[in-house]
Amino acid sequence: MQLNLKTFLERTESYLPQNAIVSRQADGKLFRYHYADYCRRTRQLASALAGLGVKPGDKVATLGWNTYRHMELYFAVPCLGAILHTVNIRLTDEHIAYIMNHAEDVVLFVDPDLLPTMERVAPSVRSLRHIIVMDDRPAPLGDCDYESFLATGDPDFAFPELDENSPCGMCFTSATTGDPKGVVYTQRGLYLHTLALCLRDVLAISEHDTVLPVVPMFHANSWGLPYAAVAVGATIVLPGPHPTAADILDLIEAERGTFCAAAVTIGVELYAQLKKKPRDISSLRGLMLGGSATPEALMKRFHNEYGVPILTAWGATEAAPLATITHVRRSVFEAGPEERIKVRVRQGIPVPGVELKVLDDCGKPVPRDDGHPGEVHVRGPWIATEYYRDTRSRAGFVDGWWRSGDIATQGSDGSIHLIDRAKDLVKSGGEWISSVDLENELAACPGVREAAVVAMPDARWQERPVAFVVPVQDSDELDPAHLSAWLARRFVKWWIPDRFVFVPALPKSGVGKVDKRSLRERAATLAP
Amino acid sequence: MQLNLKTFLERTESYLPQNAIVSRQADGKLFRYHYADYCRRTRQLASALAGLGVKPGDKVATLGWNTYRHMELYFAVPCLGAILHTVNIRLTDEHIAYIMNHAEDVVLFVDPDLLPTMERVAPSVRSLRHIIVMDDRPAPLGDCDYESFLATGDPDFAFPELDENSPCGMCFTSATTGDPKGVVYTQRGLYLHTLALCLRDVLAISEHDTVLPVVPMFHANSWGLPYAAVAVGATIVLPGPHPTAADILDLIEAERGTFCAAAVTIGVELYAQLKKKPRDISSLRGLMLGGSATPEALMKRFHNEYGVPILTAWGATEAAPLATITHVRRSVFEAGPEERIKVRVRQGIPVPGVELKVLDDCGKPVPRDDGHPGEVHVRGPWIATEYYRDTRSRAGFVDGWWRSGDIATQGSDGSIHLIDRAKDLVKSGGEWISSVDLENELAACPGVREAAVVAMPDARWQERPVAFVVPVQDSDELDPAHLSAWLARRFVKWWIPDRFVFVPALPKSGVGKVDKRSLRERAATLAP
Structure with missing residues (x-):
């Protein structure tokens, strides 16, 4: 039995097809369907891609927001055996051209409002054979629109059984100097990462959740939430193109969101927006903030004023992205909210499956006294061991461990406290x-x-x-x-x-x- | 990165060593230590076994109750690369001799009160080289006692990195006719089974739990709870030798147990005992009953009188053992307790990773109308694909699927309802x-x-x-x-x-x- 992402899709299709996927559209209206439709369309999409000549190992790029069509691509491409390459829409034209050429993308799915970018970039991407616009009407660029393309597929398409070590996803991370570096994910890696997110002591994603991934789907798999949500059949709410803090809060209130994940900078904006115009966010069981350290002050405000705990995790594109998670031990939990916050501002302990070490300049583990900074190294079944066809792999990885470049201290409980990027110290x-x-x-x-x-x-x-x-x-x-x-x-x-x-x-x-x-x-x- | 059980032990040792393992002893007193001690002694035990000449692939048998020493063997033997063979203490002498010879066990760990069995059986087990009595003083039989043996090991012993497909566990299941059939578990299989148990939508085992595995450790890995508890660092309470319903209830009350797992017959006894002598079992978030179907009446009594939900799962020795779990969907959960019970009496849906089909006599899937019985077939990363060196494998497995011999109907939601063993229909x-x-x-x-x-x-x-x-x-x-x-x-x-x-x-x-x-x-x- 190979560990394949399709196992999750097929289980939800067969046993938990009832929950909704809600997607905010460009006009602000909500598109809404259920997993039964989602799974059928995802099979149809995979079939259409096969019809287009996409073969196992081919790279299919996306340039898009968090939408239901992007969600369909998240499973259709990997389950076909191809590689989903999510292109960061915020990169420069030059970098987009570089990564698409380096990945050798053959098909691109692009959101209508991002067409101007592709008009400039597409001509320089030598491998690109097809452009499909994620819309339901023809666009000035591209072969055809998404819905016309989908109609060419078979909704009963059977996904192949794949070797679990097959590559299935790809994302580029910005480098301190030079071009972005590519990271490739395997079926096995994302399968195990997905299970990890659903563990009760990690993010505890459940069928009972209404998950709002605000973190972009073009950024480190949207922290794995699309895969986790599908795996358990959770309701999912996608904020669509150009979401503002007000849009996100309106969605949480209207859809009774239980779990939201966003960059810390968005967390800052959400709080400011709540002060301007109050909303009922009492349905939230957790707000996961990442990308940088969450200020304790912001954490206290969300906790004291709205009863919303902030979840802190640490990871990176290289780690699919989750490597550590704050864990509030039972004894600390029972000691009360003040004690919990002291733990929640830290980046926590490795997710089950991940191994971690904090090494000083001589390569020796730092003492667990929170007084000695060192670089965080991790390894695990979903953590990269190289950059895609890149000589910078030699500097980034040592004996199967990824050198994160993040500087942390380690406390007596083993949890890490990030103090800086190596280059920012x-x-x-x-x-x-x-x-x-x-x-x-x-x-x-x-x-x-x-x-x-x-x-x-x-x-x-x-x-x-x-x-x-x-x-x-x-x-x-x-x-x-x-x-x-x-x-x-x-x-x-x-x-x-x-x-x-x-x-x-x-x-x-x-x-x-x-x-x-x-x-x-x-x-x-x-x-x- | 190979999926090895040691990853879980090492994570708990390093980051969550604070919780207790409590073990009821023969005299009724409680032995109590913490994961830090548990992990140190487990390394020491593995080292002592290596010193005894136990090599990767060797079978180490246990004949014992649910105790802390048995818990140490649960990790020490697999993490050394050897195979833990848990012998069912309730089998006949003849069957114990058969399975120990068939497995070719080389070392046996036996509880003191079970020595009479081994006095009769050991002479006929040709492969057996060492007997160690799980006690702290010399016994009439055996090489030495457990504590003296442990003292020969190194508490800093480093576990080897193992191929994830290495066998690491073994258990025999009784056959309708003839000798018991052996099932072998791999590192990979038990690793994934362990993660599955800790998913929020499966058993949700957490560091915050106090787990009471009443189901014997000689029976299908005690349903995987020892592995799951160690993986998340949960407090664990072991009921020791010959536990009565009164003993179990006393433990739940005294240790504030949150999760208890036992055979349905024990569930019946627990209820009867509660009626005789009330205890505070309000700490329990779930009582998992299995081995046979839980009567709805018992479920209602526990729910209405004690506020304790009964969790129903289905599986077998061949499935490590968990294959399906009752899942109360959000919509059903919100519909109230009566609706929940209607779902909880059913055996539920496949655990993530497991695939299931219910086939009629012609090998066709039954309709999802709860009116047509069929045999349940399952496959998955932790489900056996053969019996150990046994020609009955041909009848028990078809194309990688295990034929369970259990007859069920399937409802419109896909959940199964067991109606009989094939032979009991x-x-x-x-x-x-x-x-x-x-x-x-x-x-x-x-x-x-x-x-x-x-x-x-x-x-x-x-x-x-x-x-x-x-x-x-x-x-x-x-x-x-x-x-x-x-x-x-x-x-x-x-x-x-x-x-x-x-x-x-x-x-x-x-x-x-x-x-x-x-x-x-x-x-x-x-x-x-």
């Missing part, structure tokens, strides 16, 4: 300063909406921290002295940034993370 | 009668403690049902006319048994199931 006078810890404390300061800390060169200390601070609108009480005093309550003097720069917004990368590289460039110009 | 005038349905209805009749229905030969109808009924003590209101009238409220006339035989107890097999073979023999003598 501020080293002042030979000692490390955690930009993440400073950012969290700044975010907790009344009047601060967001903050980012980076290093600027310093003649005496090599590096010194600079804080970029986004004030809450109409907040005029902020000044550097006030912020210094705020931080001094908690940190030693040499951790306090030398400069506080007030900005209207932080630059963000294609996946919604703060773009620290550009901040560092700006900080360098501030150096005395 | 009553066929009257060419039509089937479900002994299980009749037994459940009889068990719901006031004054009835237990009932079993079997076929007796009949000249006109080929077979007719006979009911063996155990009255509640001091109940004198039962007579055949009363019972016929009780059943006539629900069943057509030709389903009503021709004879009702009152007995003080039902004969039980080695695994606590009603011995229908002997009842059939007795029924045959009643035929007119």
